Every structure is written in structure tokens, then in C-alpha cells.
Amino acid sequence: MTTExxxxxxxxxxxAPAEKAAFEAELAASDVLRARLAEExxxxxxxxxxxxxxxxxxxxxxxxxxxxxxxxxxxxxxxxATRRGVADFMRWLWPAATLAxxxxxxVFGMWAITGQAETARLRDELALLTxxxxxxxNIPAAQKDGTATATAFAARGASNAVLLVANLPPLDPQQxxxxxxxxxxxxLPAGVFNTGPDGEARLLMRSGGPFTGAEQIGxxxxxxxxxxxxxxxxxxxxxxxx
Amino acid sequence: xxxxxxxxxxxxxxxxxxxxGAFEALYARHAGLVxxxxxxxxxxxxxxxxxxxxxxxxxxxxxxGFDTSRGNARTWLVSIAHHLAIDVTRRSQRRPVVExxxxxxxxxxxxxxxxxxxxxxxxxxxxxxxxxxALEQLPEAQRQVIELAYYKGLTHGQIxxxxxxxxGTIHTRAxxxxxxxxxxxxxxxxxxxx
Numbered sequence: 001m002t003t004e005x006x007x008x009x010x011x012x013x014x015x016a017p018a019e020k021a022a023f024e025a026e027l028a029a030s031d032v033l034r035a036r037l038a039e040e041x042x043x044x045x046x047x048x049x050x051x052x053x054x055x056x057x058x059x060x061x062x063x064x065x066x067x068x069x070x071x072x073x074x075x076x077x078x079x080x081a082t083r084r085g086v087a088d089f090m091r092w093l094w095p096a097a098t099l100a101x102x103x104x105x106x107v108f109g110m111w112a113i114t115g116q117a118e119t120a121r122l123r124d125e126l127a128l129l130t131x132x133x134x135x136x137x138n139i140p141a142a143q144k145d146g147t148a149t150a151t152a153f154a155a156r157g158a159s160n161a162v163l164l165v166a167n168l169p170p171l172d173p174q175q176x177x178x179x180x181x182x183x184x185x186x187x188l189p190a191g192v193f194n195t196g197p198d199g200e201a202r203l204l205m206r207s208g209g210p211f212t213g214a215e216q217i218g219x220x221x222x223x224x225x226x227x228x229x230x231x232x233x234x235x236x237x238x239x240x241x242x
Numbered sequence: 243x244x245x246x247x248x249x250x251x252x253x254x255x256x257x258x259x260x261x262x263g264a265f266e267a268l269y270a271r272h273a274g275l276v277x278x279x280x281x282x283x284x285x286x287x288x289x290x291x292x293x294x295x296x297x298x299x300x301x302x303x304x305x306x307g308f309d310t311s312r313g314n315a316r317t318w319l320v321s322i323a324h325h326l327a328i329d330v331t332r333r334s335q336r337r338p339v340v341e342x343x344x345x346x347x348x349x350x351x352x353x354x355x356x357x358x359x360x361x362x363x364x365x366x367x368x369x370x371x372x373x374x375x376a377l378e379q380l381p382e383a384q385r386q387v388i389e390l391a392y393y394k395g396l397t398h399g400q401i402x403x404x405x406x407x408x409x410g411t412i413h414t415r416a417x418x419x420x421x422x423x424x425x426x427x428x429x430x431x432x433x434x435x436x
Contacts (some may be wrong), residue, residue, distance in 0.1 A: 005413040008420045013328070014391035014398045016307030035356060042360020043423050048320045049361060050373035051282045060277075060291040064269070064298055065262075071302065072260055090311050094307055138288050241290075 007033065009042035009103070059149030059166070066164050135170050139163075139217050139239040148199075149235040152217045157210045161190075161241070163203045163217065168195045168236070171221065177236065178226045181207050182216040190217075192226040215241045258305035269298055272316060276323045283327035283393050293330055297323035314358040329396040335395065355362035366428050376426035384419035387412055 001009075003026075009015050010023050027033050139150040145165040154161035163179055171177065171194050179190040188206035207215070220227075221234040244251065245267035253287055256264035281290040300322050300424075301308075308318055364373065377385060390396045390404065398416070402409040 001410075002417075003414050005417050008416045009391070009398050009413065011420070012388070012391035012416060014401065014416070016321050016397050016399060017318070037425075038356030039360055040420055041365075042357040043420065043427055045320065046373055047358055047359045047376055047377055047423075049275065049365070050370035051275065051278040052374075054275045054281050054290075056280040056294065057291060060295050061273070064295045067299055068262060068265060068302055072262060085245065090259070090343040136292060138264070140288070148268065161306055161345055172398060216394055 002050070003033075007036055008040060011037055011044060042195045057138070057149070058147075059138050059151060062149065062166055063151035063164060066151075067134075067136070082089070087123065102113075133157075135242050137217070137239070139237045139238055142235040148236070150217075150219060152205075152241055154211050154241055156213050159207050159210055159218075161205045161207065163190075163201075163205055163219075164193065164236075165193075165201050165219070167201075168201065170195045170197065171200060174224050175221055176224050176226060177201070177229070178220055178222040179203055179205055180218040180220065180230050181205060181241075182218055183207075183209075183212075183214075187218065187230050189226060189228065192222070211241060213241065217241050249317075254301070254305050254308050254315040254318075257302060258308070263351060265298075265302055268301070268315070269320075270293065272319055273298070279320060279323050280327045283324070283331060289330065290327075293327045294323060296326055301324075302388075306365060315364070316359050317361055317405060329394040335400075360428060379426065380419050380422055384415045384422065387415045388419050388423075391416065 004028075006015070006019070006023050009028075011022065015023060061120055127178050127224065133155040134153050135155065137152045137154075139152055141150070148165065148227060149167060150163060150165045152161050152163050161181075165177075168177070178191040178192045179191045182185040184190070188208065190207065191203050193201045193203045195201040204218075216239060217237070218230060218235065220230040220232070220236040222231055243263060245256075245263050248256070248264070248267065250268065251270070253264040253268045257268065264366070273294065275289060279286065279292040280293040280297070284290045284293065287351055288394060297319065308315065368376075377388065386405070387401060390401045391398070396404065399414045401413045405412070
């Protein structure tokens with residue numbers, strides 16, 4: 001294989017690991033090779049930037065912004081690593097303090113209103129949504145004609161997942177939505193919820209064991225209080241977690 | 243604040259300060275492109291949306307690691323999306339992938355200045371449709387190698403096996419394909435004078 005061929009295959013990321021490591025040693029020693037590589041990568045990036053655009057779904061946008069909101073609730077704004085004057089610092093400090101107070105208000109407010117268990121649940125949700133390796137999976141609706149969306153967030157190996165639903169009509173008090181984690185073909189109850197007037201709800205699902213990535217998530221409508229087995233005639237969402 | 247008047251690099255600078263409005267503006271501007279790219283690689287809507295969403299999440303988490311003085315946030319975002327989508331493809335092929343966490347490896351996604359310059363020079367001269375046409379106009383055997391390597395994540399050995407041709411043939415086709423792409427996309431770019 002010639003150097004030019006290796007260069008092209010490296011730019012395409014088509015070398016085997018050992019070949020890649022060997023070529024990286026050559027690259028480190030050659031300004032000319034590095035410049036040629038940057039040019040070839042530029043051509044490939046131009047191809048990437050020229051793809052046909054595709055409109056994202058509402059569910060994708062909503063799920064992403066929910067993660068961002070959760071992240072913002074847990075952390076104050078980050079200062080930019082530049083030299084700041086006092087006025088600039090104060091401009092940063094005020095929103096930082098406001099956000100920090102808001103986050104504290106959420107935590108202590110939940111504590112005061114609903115107790116320690118609810119606060120722990122909220123903390124678990126925030127930790128999961130902002131933790132490393134978390135993946136979002138859009139769970140398809142069982143009926144294709146509606147606008148309801150469901151997104152499950154989970155990290156492989158973790159035991160909890162968060163389910164966000166939107167555009168789902170509230171149920172009367174005799175009924176409830178129930179989430180299921182389907183593992184090895186067996187549905188395990190994962191919690192009940194109802195939506196608010198805005199059609200939205202969030203549920204922390206505790207699986208009782210680490211997620212492997214092979215699970216499915218389902219949501220059914222059940223009698224108030226939940227069931228031991230899902231009513232498949234009233235399936236609302238069903239789909240893989242990854 | 244009217245974020246639509248800001249360029250991408252300013253938006254990323256604001257995102258580094260956790261400005262949600264800036265993030266929404268960057269998303270509104272590029273979500274279609276990013277999803278189009280992940281769909282180009284993965285070919286399945288739901289999975290493509292998951293990966294596109296993850297790419298934007300990495301931008302939110304890693305904006306501090308982006309060197310705005312080196313320019314071109316859009317190329318950075320596209321590079322993240324491409325790598326994430328290829329990782330997903332390789333997992334399904336069982337080709338080893340390196341797990342990357344946004345907090346730990348912000349710099350891994352940065353694109354060299356020279357690559358960004360090449361992209362900008364091409365975009366200044368050609369429409370997206372013309373760039374796509376340059377790939378489509380490659381001889382089938384050469385285009386196939388680019389597709390399998392760059393958009394399906396296969397190694398040259400896997401491509402040779404897949405197409406049932408000698409490895410040397412794949413090396414030659416890849417090289418010729420890139421030369422023709424360079425001719426088609428970037429005749430006026432400075433490297434030809436070096």
C-alpha cells in the first residue's frame with residue numbers, strides 16, 4: 001500500500017486499528033502528510049455538509065430540550081475562561097445566582113411539599129438525565145394517527161430510566177397510564193402516571209436490574225393503581241429502549 | 243435577544259455559558275442538516291433522530307471545548323454527528339469502537355483549520371446539490387468504496403471481502419475516487435499550487 005493510499009484510507013477511517021496506529025506515527029513526523037490529510041478530510045466534510053436536510057420530529061426536539069433543561073437546573077452557568085472586569089463578573093453572577101436559587105427552590109420545594117422520597121426521585125431523574133452515556137430512545141406510539149410522543153432516557157448498565165411523554169390526553173381518575181419494561185419477553189411493571197392538562201408527564205422507571213440495551217418499553221392504560229400484567233388491547237406506546 | 247443574527251461561532255460561545263436561547267437557535271439552524279447526515283449513514287428514522295439528538299447534546303455539554311478562534315462550528319457539529327452515527331453502525335457490525343464521553347473528550351471532535359478552510363472554499367463556489375453530484379458522478383466502483391468506508395464504517399479489508407475483490411483494488415479505487423473528488427470539488431484551492 002502506498003503512502004497516498006494509506007493517507008486516503010486513514011481519512012476515510014478505513015484502516016484496521018494496527019495500520020491506523022502505524023500511520024499516526026508517520027503523521028506525527030510529517031508536516032506535509034498532516035497538511036494533505038487535512039485537505040482530504042475537508043473534501044469529505046464538504047460531502048457531509050451537502051446532504052439533503054431532513055426535518056426533525058417534535059419528539060426529538062422536545063426530548064433534547066428536556067435534557068438541556070434538566071442540565072440547567074442542576075448547574076449554574078459556566079464562566080467563560082477570559083479575563084473579566086467587575087461589571088462583567090456581576091453580569092454573570094446575577095443570572096448564576098438566580099439559576100442556583102431556582103435549582104435550590106426545586107429541590108427544597110419538592111422536599112417541603114411532597115417529602116423526602118419525592119426529592120430523592122427528582123434527584124435520581126436529574127442525575128440520570130445529565131449523567132454520562134445516557135441515550136435517548138423515541139418509543140413509537142401504538143396508534144400511528146396521533147401526535148403523542150414518548151422518549152426514554154437510559155444508560156446501559158444503569159438500573160433507572162426516565163420516560164417523558166407529550167401530547168397524551170389526561171385520563172379520568174378510574175384509570176392510569178402504566179409503564180412496562182419488557183425484558184426477555186416478560187413485562188415488568190415500571191410505574192404508573194397520569195398526564196397534566198398540557199398532556200405531559202415524566203416517570204422515573206426503576207428496572208430492578210441493569211439495562212442491557214435489549215429491553216423494550218411499553219405504556220398501557222390500566223385501572224387506577226396499576227396492574228400486574230399489561231392490557232395489550234389498550235397499548236399506547238411500545239418500542240425498543242435502544 | 244435575536245439569536246438569528248448571530249453566527250454559529252458566537253452561538254457556541256454563548257452555549258458554553260449555558261445560554262439555552264443560543265442552543266435553540268443553533269438547533270433550529272442545523273437540526274435538518276444533522277438529521278439528514280445521520281439518516282444518510284444509518285438509513286432508519288428513529289435511530290437517526292436518536293443520534294442527531296445525541297450530537298446536539300454533545301455540543302451542549304462540550305461547547306467549552308470548542309476553540310471558536312479556529313472557526314466553523316457547523317463543521318464541528320457535523321463531525322460529531324458523523325462519528326456518532328458511524329459508531330452506531332460499527333456496533334452493529336461488531337467492529338471495535340472507542341466510547342467517547344462528551345465531558346472527557348471535548349477536543350476529539352475539533353476539526354483542523356486546514357480542513358475547515360477546504361470546506362469553506364468549496365461552499366463558496368458550489369451549491370450542496372453540486373457537491374452531491376460530484377460524488378454521484380464518480381465511477382460506480384469508486385463511489386462504492388467511498389460509500390462503504392465513509393458512510394458505512396467498513397475497513398478496507400472488510401470492503402474487499404464485501405465486494406469480493408483483492409485488497410489492492412480497493413486501495414486503488416479509494417485513491418482514484420478521492421483524486422476525482424478533489425478535481426471536481428476544489429480546483430481553485432491553494433494546495434494545487436503548493
